[in-house]
Amino acid sequence: MNDYLSFNEGQIEQLETRFRAHMVNSLSGFKSANLVGTQDADGQTNLAIVSSVVHLGANPPLIGMVMRPNTVARHTLENLRQTECFTINHVSAEFYKKAHQTSARFDKSQSEFEQVGLDTEYLADINAPFVAQSPLKFAVRLLEIKPIEANGTEFVIGQIFHIELDGNALQCDGYIDIEALDTVAVSGLDSYHVSNRITRLSYAKPNKAPHKISVSGE
Amino acid sequence: MNDYLSFNEGQIEQLETRFRAHMVNSLSGFKSANLVGTQDADGQTNLAIVSSVVHLGANPPLIGMVMRPNTVARHTLENLRQTECFTINHVSAEFYKKAHQTSARFDKSQSEFEQVGLDTEYLADINAPFVAQSPLKFAVRLLEIKPIEANGTEFVIGQIFHIELDGNALQCDGYIDIEALDTVAVSGLDSYHVSNRITRLSYAKPNKAPHKISVSGE
Numbered sequence: 001m002n003d004y005l006s007f008n009e010g011q012i013e014q015l016e017t018r019f020r021a022h023m024v025n026s027l028s029g030f031k032s033a034n035l036v037g038t039q040d041a042d043g044q045t046n047l048a049i050v051s052s053v054v055h056l057g058a059n060p061p062l063i064g065m066v067m068r069p070n071t072v073a074r075h076t077l078e079n080l081r082q083t084e085c086f087t088i089n090h091v092s093a094e095f096y097k098k099a100h101q102t103s104a105r106f107d108k109s110q111s112e113f114e115q116v117g118l119d120t121e122y123l124a125d126i127n128a129p130f131v132a133q134s135p136l137k138f139a140v141r142l143l144e145i146k147p148i149e150a151n152g153t154e155f156v157i158g159q160i161f162h163i164e165l166d167g168n169a170l171q172c173d174g175y176i177d178i179e180a181l182d183t184v185a186v187s188g189l190d191s192y193h194v195s196n197r198i199t200r201l202s203y204a205k206p207n208k209a210p211h212k213i214s215v216s217g218e
Numbered sequence: 219m220n221d222y223l224s225f226n227e228g229q230i231e232q233l234e235t236r237f238r239a240h241m242v243n244s245l246s247g248f249k250s251a252n253l254v255g256t257q258d259a260d261g262q263t264n265l266a267i268v269s270s271v272v273h274l275g276a277n278p279p280l281i282g283m284v285m286r287p288n289t290v291a292r293h294t295l296e297n298l299r300q301t302e303c304f305t306i307n308h309v310s311a312e313f314y315k316k317a318h319q320t321s322a323r324f325d326k327s328q329s330e331f332e333q334v335g336l337d338t339e340y341l342a343d344i345n346a347p348f349v350a351q352s353p354l355k356f357a358v359r360l361l362e363i364k365p366i367e368a369n370g371t372e373f374v375i376g377q378i379f380h381i382e383l384d385g386n387a388l389q390c391d392g393y394i395d396i397e398a399l400d401t402v403a404v405s406g407l408d409s410y411h412v413s414n415r416i417t418r419l420s421y422a423k424p425n426k427a428p429h430k431i432s433v434s435g436e
Contacts, residue, residue: 003384004385005382006341006382007381008379012279012381019391020276021277022392023276023393023394024277025273026392026393026394026396027281027378028252028281029308030249030401031272033247033248053246053247054270055245055269056366057286057369057371058238058239058241059238061242064366097428100422104422105424148280148282157366161227163241163245164222164223166222167221170223171240173236173237174233174239174244175408176241178244178248183247183248184416185248185403185413187394188396189393190421192418196414197410197411198311198314198410198411199410200410201408201410204318204319205323209315210315217240
């Protein structure tokens with residue numbers, strides 16, 4: 001059953017490039033699937049699927065994401081440097097194919113919203129487009145971009161300053177039932193998944209087994 | 219059906235602390251569930267569940283994770299600063315409760331391996347313990363710790379130098395079928411999920427709809 005495989009450093013280095021990309025992208029585990037909405041100073045919009053959005057902290061509410069300057073995400077980076085603002089929009093099962101298609105190399109003059117068939121939505125004073133179809137989305141103010149010298153990527157850090165969500169998913173303790181929103185998860189470079197909750201578990205304490213808590217947090 | 223709720227900056231600030239923690243932790247989407255294994259110079263082991271492991275790049279193979287120095291993860295941080303090495307081990311549905319329990323505040327002298335009932339596994343020349351029960355795990359060499367000044371967290375960057383996995387999950391194009399390994403995903407602070415694949419999608423190209431590809435990558 002368990003046919004364990006090992007790869008040492010030299011073997012990892014010698015893997016064929018595309019094979020290694022698929023393999024290493026699978027190692028971190030399930031990834032978030034988000035669409036990042038931006039626009040430039042002229043209002044030209046851009047939309048990019050990103051699987052590297054990561055929670056940084058709740059107080060203040062901070063989020064991070066890894067961007068590769070040499071990929072299709074470069075327009076996103078250019079825009080958010082200009083406007084210091086972007087939106088993050090959960091990808092749900094209903095439109096995951098359209099979300100995936102935003103990763104094609106469109107020209108700067110082509111908006112991915114139009115190209116893939118998703119709708120912009122604007123809220124007063126927020127200088128970036130939301131995805132109308134997304135059931136959970138928020139606006140982020142750029143705080144800092146940290147260069148990651150080891151591979152030339154950038155770690156974008158921002159503060160969440162506006163949240164929009166389908167209220168049916170918000171539970172009484174603040175937990176948002178993103179499974180009920182059909183938010184998808186990504187594995188590797190290209191695999192999309194919906195989820196089945198095993199359970200919520202109580203806050204862990206030494207010498208006490210965690211117990212199941214209800215989804216509603218009651 | 220769609221009862222949309224909005225929270226502006228002032229409203230987010232005024233949320234009760236624990237409510238905001240649950241809510242903001244839900245915003246990034248599904249998170250990876252990994253156990254980080256370390257030991258100090260004396261061989262005292264530590265194990266901590268982390269939901270912030272993020273892919274940074276495949277060539278070289280890099281991984282990042284966010285650590286909060288004031289939480290139970292502090293022993294992990296102390297250890298990996300000393301040894302410059304750590305392991306990352308996928309959490310599968312079979313032992314997710316034990317994994318969750320590692321987040322209880324144990325003393326430095328107590329190994330979470332023993333406390334929660336998971337087994338250490340050592341590989342030659344790797345100065346950190348793996349989780350024997352994990353079907354996909356890898357060793358990481360510390361490259362850099364970037365302080366995130368905005369909230370006092372640390373972004374740990376490392377290079378993957380050894381990979382161990384159940385070979386049945388490795389597909390012919392390098393994709394690892396982590397769903398077949400029962401790797402779990404996390405949402406919010408405490409909700410654990412297994413996954414159902416919708417599909418893998420082909421590499422996106424302009425003016426061409428993405429098509430389904432087989433799990434095996436053929």
